[in-house]
Every structure is written in structure tokens, then in C-alpha cells.
Amino acid sequence: DAKTTQPPSMDCAEGRAANLPCNHSTISGNEYVYWYRQIHSQGPQYIIHGLKNNETNEMASLIITEDRKSSTLILPHATLRDTAVYYCIVRMLNTGTASKLTFGTGTRLQVTL
Amino acid sequence: KAGVTQTPRYLIKTRGQQVTLSCSPISGHRSVSWYQQTPGQGLQFLFEYFSETQRNKGNFPGRFSGRQFSNSRSEMNVSTLELGDSALYLCASSPEAGYNEKLFFGSGTQLSVL
Numbered sequence: 001d002a003k004t005t006q007p008p009s010m011d012c013a014e015g016r017a018a019n020l021p022c023n024h025s026t027i028s029g030n031e032y033v034y035w036y037r038q039i040h041s042q043g044p045q046y047i048i049h050g051l052k053n054n055e056t057n058e059m060a061s062l063i064i065t066e067d068r069k070s071s072t073l074i075l076p077h078a079t080l081r082d083t084a085v086y087y088c089i090v091r092m093l094n095t096g097t098a099s100k101l102t103f104g105t106g107t108r109l110q111v112t113l
Numbered sequence: 114k115a116g117v118t119q120t121p122r123y124l125i126k127t128r129g130q131q132v133t134l135s136c137s138p139i140s141g142h143r144s145v146s147w148y149q150q151t152p153g154q155g156l157q158f159l160f161e162y163f164s165e166t167q168r169n170k171g172n173f174p175g176r177f178s179g180r181q182f183s184n185s186r187s188e189m190n191v192s193t194l195e196l197g198d199s200a201l202y203l204c205a206s207s208p209e210a211g212y213n214e215k216l217f218f219g220s221g222t223q224l225s226v227l
Contacts, residue, residue, distance in 0.1 A: 034215070043117070043203050043218030044156070087156075101216065103148075103156035 004088045009108040012082075018075040020107050022088030025069040032091050033064060034101070035073045037084040044087065044103075047073065078111045085109075115140065117219035119204050125225045131192040134222045138185050138206030144168075145187040146216070147179060150201040159202075162187055191224075199226045 005023040012018040024033065034049040048055055048062045050071075055062045061074040075082055087106040118137040126132050138145050146161040146169075158171040162181035179189040185206075191198055201223050205216040 036216075041220075043205070043220050044216075045218065046215040049215065101156075101158065105155055 003102075004090055004104050006086070006088050006104060006107045008105065009110065011110050011112060012075075012078045014079055014111055014113055015077055018078040018082065018109055018111070020073040020075075020086050020088075020109065021070065022073070023070045024088070024090045027068050027090050033062065033068075033071050034089040034091055035060070035062065036087045036089065036103075037082075038087070038106075039081075039084045047086075049091075078109075080111050080113070083109060083111045117204055117206050117217050119202075119219035119222050121222060122220065123223045123225075125227060126194050127227050128194055128196060130194050131190060132194060132224060133188055133190045134202055134204075134224075136187045136189075136204030136206075136219060138187070138204075139217055142206035142208050142217070143185050144207045144209060145181055145185060146205050146207075147187070147189050148203040148205065149173070150203060150221070151199070156203070159189065194226045196226050198224065200224060 032049050032051050035047040036044040037047055038044045048057055048060050050062045050064055062071060064071045085106040085108050087103050089101050117139055120135045124132060136145055144163045147159040148156050149159055150156045159173055159177060160167055160179050161169040165181045176192045179187060181187045201221045203218055203221045205218045207216050
């Protein structure tokens with residue numbers, strides 16, 4: 001699986017958009033970009049994933065650059081409950097095996113009043 | 114639908130003992146994977162089971178083992194516990210085995226080895 005690079009920490013004011021960057025310059029054509037987050041003392045929670053096109057769901061938006069070497073997770077209106085560690089993961093195509101995810105150190109997002 | 118259930122939530126053991134952790138996946142999910150999380154090493158993949166077969170294994174010693182039952186429930190066992198095995202052990206499930214499946218994690222079992 002391709003390696004990802006994320007800033008160790010970020011701050012965001014409540015109600016503002018939180019933009020979390022991720023670099024994955026060695027991504028290959030069949031690898032997806034996934035985002036998970038982990039709130040303290042809980043298991044990671046799936047947020048969103050994408051291959052080439054931008055994606056949006058009820059939690060967030062994912063913007064992938066045209067060359068696919070980087071992406072940005074956007075939380076449009078951050079709340080205090082969004083304070084968590086956010087992991088960007090690039091997943092290798094491996095038919096028959098679901099889940100050998102490689103988590104990096106992630107970005108610790110602190111949402112403040 | 115109930116989420117992924119892990120038991121027990123907390124566990125304290127002493128060095129040399131063994132421990133068994135349990136994971137019940139979301140109903141209908143057939144793939145179960147296990148992860149170890151420590152402050153120093155982050156989240157590391159242990160192994161994955163699908164239809165009672167181990168499909169993938171991480172880089173952990175043979176003291177770490179697991180199994181999956183016909184109802185998809187899974188257990189992992191750690192024998193001859195060491196202090197370094199203190200960690201949060203997370204279980205995740207997904208419906209099928211495939212590269213684009215999202216994982217659903219349980220809240221984990223916090224194991225402390227004294």
C-alpha cells in the first residue's frame with residue numbers, strides 16, 4: 001500500500017470548515033483513498049473514500065487532485081464533536097482480502113470554541 | 114443493526130498469562146480483522162478472517178493467534194503475555210472481502226499487562 005503523509009495536528013474554530021490535507025505521491029492507479037477518524041477511547045470510524053472523482057456524503061467531502069498525488073478531507077462546519085485523530089489511508093487492490101489497512105500517525109484535529 | 118461488539122472492554126493480566134478476546138461482527142458481515150493500537154506504534158494490522166479462514170496476517174509473533182467461527186464471530190488469543198502487549202485491541206468487520214469495502218470498528222478491548 002502507498003504511504004501517506006499528514007500534518008501531525010491542526011486547529012479549527014467551531015462552525016468553520018476544517019480542511020485536512022494528505023499526500024500520497026506514490027499512489028497507484030487501482031488504489032483508493034480512504035479517510036477514517038478516531039475519537040478518544042473509541043475505534044476508528046469510516047468517513048469517506050474515493051478513487052478519482054470528488055466525493056461527498058453526510059459527514060464530509062473528499063477532494064482528490066487530478067494527478068491523485070494528494071487529497072483533502074473537508075468537514076464543512078466543524079463542531080466540538082469532530083475533535084479526533086483523522087487518518088488518510090491508501091488501500092491496495094487485493095481481491096479476496098478486505099482489510100489490511102495501514103494506518104499512519106494521522107492528523108490530530110482540535111476544534112475550539 | 115447492532116455494531117461490532119468486543120468483549121471484555123477492559124482486561125488486566127500479568128506477564129506469562131494468556132488472554133482471549135472476543136469480537137462479534139455486524140450481523141451479515143463475514144470478514145473480521147484485528148488490530149493492535151499502542152501510543153508508540155499506532156494502529157497495526159494483526160490478521161483477517163473470512164469464512165473461517167485466515168486470509169491475511171500482519172507481522173506479529175506466533176503468540177498472537179485467532180480464529181473465526183461459522184457464525185462469523187471471532188476470537189484472538191495472546192499467549193505468554195509480555196509487558197509490551199499492553200494495548201488497545203480493535204476488531205473490525207466488513208460484509209465481504211474486497212478492496213473497496215469500508216470497515217466497521219468496535220470500541221476495542223484495553224489490555225493491560227502487569
